[in-house]
Amino acid sequence: MKQLVLKAILLGTLGITATPAFAVRWFEVELIAFSQKEGAEIREDFSIETGPIPREKRLDLLTKGYNNVGHQACLSGDVKYDPRSVTERFTRQQSSWYCDDNINYVERYEKLPVIPVSEPLDHMQSMYLLAPEQLRFNAIRNKLERQGKNPILHTGWRFPDQSKKRAPNVVVYGGMKFEQPASYKYVEGGQNDSFISLLSSAPQRAIKTQGEDLWELDGTIKIHIRHYLYVTSNFDYRYLTDEGELESARMSQFTRVYSGDIHYLDHPKMGIIFQIRKFKH
Template sequence: MLLKKTLIILCCLFSSTAFAERWFEVEVLIFKQRPAPYLQEDFSLKQPAITDTNTLDLLTPLYTKQAMQACIDGDKRFQQQTFTDSLVNTNPQSGVCNNSTDLMQSYDTLPLTPLAPSQESMQQTYLLSAEQLQFNSQRQALVRKGLTPLLHTGWRFAGASKSRAPSMVLFAGKNIKTALNTAPSSYENPDFISLVATKNNYFEQPAEPLSKWELEGLFKIHLRHYLFITASFDISQQLENGEIESARFSQFRRVISGEVHYLDHPRMGMIVQIRKFNH
């Protein structure tokens, strides 16, 4: 009896170890659909925020690091021009390149593909480099059809159960600002008071978020005999009155590794492939 219990325990430990060592890579290509003039869906309804208790954000640290380096290198996005500079035509002051600055707000539009370094490890989840992505022909086909790719990325991860698998934080596209968060980009206003009061919005933190990315959401993959995708996104656009309208994209699907899957929505489409990695 003792021997039987010992064998059962060993089998469970072996199965758990083998499960943890099953690594995959996923590639995701998200694009905007063409406007549908006869679309009957109402996107004016407010949706609850997309949340999860277990999330992983690999994009923000990467984009922040790249923006910080651009700031140090003197990128014009981070240069502040004072009123005195505009009068005497001198070079603008250097921006503040430290962690107190919301460097993410320096992006008007995020890169289509994050510039992640190439890796081959199996230690923790990491983004794929541009060279490791395989949907280049699909992306070119979308452009030829007049569609706009928003995000082309991927990552490697260990297979995990639904309760343990994190939801990847994904965002892309334009930085859509409300009217309250729109500041003049130049000093052509003849009003002296307006000139003095104007500030660069990269260097001040609003009391509440006044902007959002064109695409924002969570993408989760879990393993339970099969692979399952849970995707929730808001695809947003700015209306003529300055307000931001968001359409909710929600999908839950069982998928097979190696197959290319297409997830559809009136406002966006997604091409996904999960591939086995080193097994």
């Protein structure tokens, strides 16, 4: 009798420990971000200063996808992705080159590819990017292009059922690259034993500093679940004014959504169409 009780407890314990791996629901999200067609009727002022988008708990799935596009282009012989130095290109014009898949191709882009590339995966172990052949919005993207709207990014990823506290802020960026406005910091000019330096403070010199790349679209999306699906999005859309100045328009939204429905986040400068679908449940 005692052995039967122990066996029942053991089986119950194994059942409990095995359940979470199969009980967690998984979803996939697909989105298209695009710039709105320019129109004279837009009269909103987007020059108001906004604070930086929060940077905590970020998950970047796109950079590897963009690098994969560059690596494939390099393998196909696209001269824009020739990894050789200028000297090597000049002296060894007919030679082949080696395409390193660890190269940061993103820094070479003036405009990021619309569709980042990933191998098609089908697991439920960790969050991952959807492969191009797993996307379903190609007809929608083509329709946007026919309407004169400019798709910036078409991608998606798979993710587990997560609470607001545990869900990451997935990094979303794309489009044109803009130069970061130059800034300067002042440092000591070095040792100076002249008579003048004894009468005044040490001379200083200005050093130009360069920040990270600025992309046309830059922001994050967090998707968490509490009975319903909730989407928290924060984006900066950057553009050049008629005077050639770089400005940024902020779009921040918190939305409750239903799986399977197609949703639209609207802004005078940009828009996002997205859908969250159940995955294997």
